[in-house]
Amino acid sequence: MQITAALLSGVGQPFEITTLTLDDPGPGEVRVRLATSGVCASDAHTRSGRIPSPTPSVLGHEGAGVVESVGAGVTHVRVGDHVALSWMPSCGACRHCQRGRPVLCTAAAPALLAGTMLDGSVRLHDAAGRPVHHYSFLSTFATHTVVPAASAVPIPADVPLAVASIVGCAVLTGYGAVVNQARVTPGSSVVVFGGGGVGLAAVVAARVGGAAQVIVVDPLESKRTAALGFGATHVLAPSPVVAEQVRALTGGDGADYGIDATGSQGVVAQAFDAVVAGGTVVCVGVPAPGVDPVLPGANLVRSEKTVVGSLYGSSRPGLDIPAVLDLYMGGLLPLDRMITKAFRLDEVDTAFDELRAGTLGKGVLVLDPELAGPLPVEAPADLAVPQPVLVGA
Ligand SMILES: [Zn+2]
Ligand SMILES: [Zn+2]
Known part of the structure; x- marks a missing residue:
């Protein structure tokens, strides 16, 4: 044809x-x-x-x-x-x-x-x-x-196809990093480096998973503002003291989970520094060739932190794409607003x-x-997005 x-x-x-x-x-x-x-x-x-x-x-x-x-x-x-x-x-x-x-x-x-x-x-x-x-x-x-x-x-045929069309890449990558790899638990704290499409998907997944605190680190004010609209509780600009700031926001010990959605030089080390002993850092952003994480070896042993990669949300697309769309149709993931x-x-x-x-x-x-169908997509009538708790920005 x-x-x-x-x-x-x-x-x-x-x-x-x-x-x-x-x-x-x-x-x-x-x-x-x-x-x-x-x-x-x-x-x-x-x-x-x-x-x-x-x-x-x-x-x-x-x-x-x-x-x-x-x-x-x-x-x-x-x-x-x-x-x-x-x-x-x-x-x-x-x-x-x-x-x-x-x-x-x-x-x-x-x-x-x-x-x-x-x-x-x-x-x-x-x-x-x-x-x-x-x-x-x-x-x-x-x-x-x-x-x-x-x-x-x-x-399902009632899912808006425009929403369905954005799930199979950034959304699945960020959602799966949180749900399948980090396995974020209710009441926990998550720091997400990078507020683009993958980072935002990680934020909404963390909130749906019951994370009490979601801290987003991004250099662009527009992306920090957007992150607050998708459920981030705190936003930070990158700086040499960002790990200290995350620890201060999470009771002094650090976040339970860190997500690197940037792949940028030095970010894995910052995320490692920002998570609690026994915590997990999930690396999602693919670094450019030659950009390799450098981690403090003794601390890696003594703090029992886990650093793990996640490709395409560590997903089973045939299961996870319909699951993500079910959450959308149930009003829990505001995917239409991402377009x-x-x-x-x-x-x-x-x-x-x-x-x-x-x-x-x-x-x-x-x-x-x-x-x-109509764009912007009309959200499901019963949309009940977890409301951000604005403790500070
Ligand atoms: Zn893509
Ligand atoms: Zn195979």
């Missing part, structure tokens, strides 16, 4: 809105008519070349829509089902999948890096018939996409300009206005 897509011809190039050919889904694949796509910093890093990925390609790795056609052997979704997309399909058969750790699945990574489907081929072609690469299996900057079956997670701006597909360059300038919160591209 013919689709409209934002084609990236090479690193640093503007997007070209053009017609491409999308092949039918192969065995174990699903074709989805897309409602909206999230715009994520990873897309921008890929266009700039910081994250290498083959071109020409169609970027976009956050989306939701309606199943239009299924390939042979696909049984978990049918035509007409609503789906949220996950860029981390898993094979179900390798050691990691067998152990219930699908984000560690080794089967998908080579194809993801090669910009192909799982079988090493592509479903996208340009007008001249030349192959066009996929991006993170999803290529959601387009009206339609073909994805691995495991990337199409069925969701700050909607763009048409032909405005994708503008969205990236605003992302680079730091003025865009969470943008979505509207690919099918009818499926996307």
